[in-house]
Amino acid sequence: MSTPTVSDLTALRADFPTIRPDEVFLDSVASSLTPRSVVDAMTSYYLNDRANIHRGTYDLSMRASEKFDAAVASVAGFIGALPQEIVLTSNTTHSINLVAHTLDFQPGDEIVLTSLEHTSNMAPWVRMAQEKDLQLRWYNAGRTGHVDADELIKLIGPRTKLVTCTAVSNVLGTMPPIAAIGRACRERGVLFLVDAAQAAPHLPLDVVELNCDFLAFSGHKMLGPTGIGVLYIRMDLATSLMPGMIGGGTLDTSACDCPSLEECSLDYCSYSELPDKWQAGTPPIAEAYGLHAAIEYLRGVGFDRIAAHDRALMDRLVDGLRSVKGIDIYGPEDNADRLAIVSFNIGDLHPDEVGRILNERYHIGVRTGQHCAVNYFNEVNGHAGSPGNVRAGVYLYNTAEEVDRTVRAVDEIATTLLR
Incomplete structure (x- = not known):
């Protein structure tokens, strides 16, 4: 239809x-x-494919796994990424916190952010600054919410570890020049995170054009279900970084070489292949079905x-x-x-x-x-x-x-x- x-x-x-x-x-x-198509997709999982994924070798699990992987591929295509770069979380807040707890900050490192940021893209960095003695450098967008790329880029210094910015202000609807900011960060070797929660429902996104290292958004703002978020992690970082959350699915236990219980540590373990390395525990499977349907609906319109x-x-x-x-x-x-x-x-x-x-x-x-x-x-x-x-x-x-x-x-x- x-x-x-x-x-x-x-x-x-x-x-x-x-x-x-x-x-x-x-x-x-x-x-x-x-829309009904999203609800129907989630219902289909519970009525027809209700099993965990990527673990079972029986038909039901393999069917659910295939459809889940198709959903991940759809999300990747939605933002111009590779499926291996897509991590499914519970929401944008979870995605940003996962990045905050993954990056290796050192005392004196700086984070640049704007006065427009939602609490989800402010509080994790404030807490990290307090815990690790970091410096926050704020760009004040003023009442109109205008962000001048050149002025914001001036805040980037030799100790800047991360720049983070909303793609669309959730208060004003203003659209900071994130592509220009991303280019400047890439030229300087500074990490760049984009909060795309308000952009994803309205705008086509391309992580390559944005020059971002991380990008986060939620399903529930773009016709999808609650309880699912997306975190894009650029491939080389997804490969090299150690996840801030680990657990079931993130480690390849078959490759664990722990010599004994007493000596067992992560040093003896290998991480799972991407993107499973970043998805601790059972992911939001039904919600992935729903998000896939939401993306198809938006594309159809x-x-x-x-x-x-x-x-x-x-x-x-x-x-x-x-x-x-x-x-x-x-x-x-x-x-x-x-x-x-x-x-x-x-x-x-x-x-x-x-x-x-x-x-x-x-x-x-x-x-x-x-x-x-x-x-x-x-x-x-x-x-x-x-x-x-x-x-x-x-x-x-x-x-x-x-x-x-x-x-x-x-x-x-x-x-x-x-x-």
Whole structure:
């Protein structure tokens, strides 16, 4: 069965059983909705292929293994990587933490990152800096979220071990110039990690063009299931680095030469072939089936069509909000500089109150607060404790009518409640 395109929204929306005609869902930034094909793929595993993989020599296990490997190959093709470079984790946060606990940091090493980073791409590095006496060098993207590649690159010094940057801000939708940053890192022999959690649902990604050493994203933001993430590790690093997590599946126990129980150590063991070396324990098998189906769905719609749909809705939403008296929109002035996300406040109204009213009175679902980007809000406000803002995100299943309904609701709130 062919996938409907965004030009036929009625048919496409019918693929998403969560959609209700009386509700508007604008929180795809946190988690997208899921089409039936993804649910069906996961159900197929549990009903037809329920066995562990890469261990059994019986038909059921081999069938599950074959489909799991096909899912990994699909993920690899999705970002221009090799299957051996793909590690399936539980989410983006897990992927980034795995890198943090794998790299061999030494006291005095530096990590460069931006004020836009999600907690998942900030907290692991802050903790590592505290534990290993590292230095964090911050690029302040300011209120608009603009990242100047040349200015960020100036922060890279002789002790810089890693540069890490989001591909799309989860607060503003701004898109830092990660390809240019990646080239500079490669020229200087500095490791580069890209948080692609917000990019993967909307943009085609190519790890070779990005010059990244690591790239992380989650299935649940791109029509896939929860509980599965992806970590790309460049081949030479996947081969040479020792995983920060080890266990079942990561070691080739048949090649273990431990002379006795008392003397057994990892020095006597060999790691499994890639990518199993990096996947400790049973991987998310059903979720891999689901992610494979999600990728096929996105490919069926086409990223060109998704981008055009995103752009049309975002222009309509931002322009509409700008017409509301008392609105305060965060991020860039030019709509072309934001991707599918707009965040705002209404005068001095608390964002949580705005979100509550939008839900209870208008049945519109948005996200409120700091959106796990505390550094951005602290920098913008000059102090800690900002309540954040209201964030709305559009995706391939949203409609112009939903956008207009949201703008009218925000206008009514502003007109009624602003002092």
